[in-house]
Amino acid sequence: MALAQKPSKANYLWRMFVNHAATTLAVVSTILVVAPLIAIFAYLVYKGASSLNLAFFTKTPAPVGETGGGMANAIVGSGILLALSSVLGVPIGIAAGIYLSEFGRGGRLANLVRFTADVLNGVPSIVMGIAIYSLIVLPQKHFSALSGGVALGIMMIPTITRTTEEMLLMVPNSIREAALGLGVPNWRSVLAITLKTASPGVITGCMLAFARVAGETAPLLFTAFGNQFWSANVNQPIAALPLQIYVYALSPYDEWHRLAWAGALVLIVLIVVSVALVRFVTTRGVLKGAN
């Protein structure tokens, strides 16, 4: 009988080999995933770090031919644009996700919303820029930070909606029933129990969307437009790091090239820091034993 057969030495060695081969494959894949990020980051540090100084963070761009100057206005501009887009994208995205998972489940409208979100996710960012250009910039007759924020905000919505939906669906039904069984109104149970239970995943979704639009250039070309000077007015064209990098990288001047590298480094660091910060703040106070 097969069960009574003694495991042979050859069989054992073969299994050891397969085990090690599979482990090696997994480790190599992990390295392949992490390597590009480290490579990009290292190259940015190599090319950009030398141009970083106090002026970079405090001064506006210098006129052509002069050395020095910085991207302070672009850093602040990116901050304003991302704040505008988050104010628009996060609430709408989360609310739509809640609708898909908690209220419209299986309904025709929900399927339509889900399909729309998936299509919207696939719309090239340049198309988003042109759309907002004709919807907001043309009627207003001027470029503005507001239109840039709207373009980025709309780009955030599908990612946030779909991750929120997926995360809410992962909350076991028994948790919803526990809340309803206590006589908690449904809307309150959704917000205070279901959404709260899913919040780590929902926040991850928001951060993914945030990080994605933080580096977008194309939708800003026709909307926020860019600005060489200080501006915090949402009705005026505004500078943004990706735009500034784009303009400087395409320029013929070596000084500007160096600043573009520094700008790219700062952009990546800012994204990593803000994502880490949100993660730290939102996971603080998580209790022992909670999953």
Added chain:
Amino acid sequence: MGVGIEVSQLNAWYGTNHTLQDINLKIPANQATALIGPSGCGKSTFVRCINRMHETNPIGKVTGTIRVGDLDIYNDASPVEIRRRIGMVFQRPNPFPTMSIYDNVAAGLRLNGFSNRRILDEVVERSLKHAALWDEVKDDLKKKSGASLSGGQQQRLCIARALAVDPEILLMDEPASALDPVSTAKIEDLIFQLKSQYTIVIVTHNMQQAARVAERTGFFLNGRLVEFDSTHKIFTNPGDKRTEDYITGRFG
């Protein structure tokens, strides 16, 4: 104090599946009533009709009347009000995973807009003591998540959570089926103590458990209530052949 439950001509459906057919019974106040029967016989659906949880399922449907005390629960009140007066403990312990032990017990009151700290503290302590969990958790009420407790402790936490909103009736849907014998014994002790203050309806697969804790027992089969009588009578001298077959283990 508990109140009685009077059910007449209750019918329930899941989609086209007629889960409960013409149920009539009177559950007395301040006693434990056990509902037994094979899986799928409708006993869980029945208790879920009493606190209007059945209708939270999109394909669930109910007809007939259930009176709790003087209240016709399907006509005189909203489901939210009903569920505040009729607490429920589920088959699997389901504490809110993101909340501390304290917050779990306080959840029912807080989510209904109650925020007086001093009274909340009192209610949490009293409910945990009622659920015989206080001594085990009093030192890390706000430090530990409800999900970090053992299964038996989690179930008692869920009982405390249900008691905190001060219901008149406590529905228990196989509350001990996922627990080990020691935890089960604790839950049964608890049912014994709680029935002086609450009307308890307990669904169980365990006939010894029904015999131990309940004054009255109902036997469900294929969506119908076959027999409803004192527990003693059901287990020693059942009036219906099918009840006898079930409790002697001839089927089910």
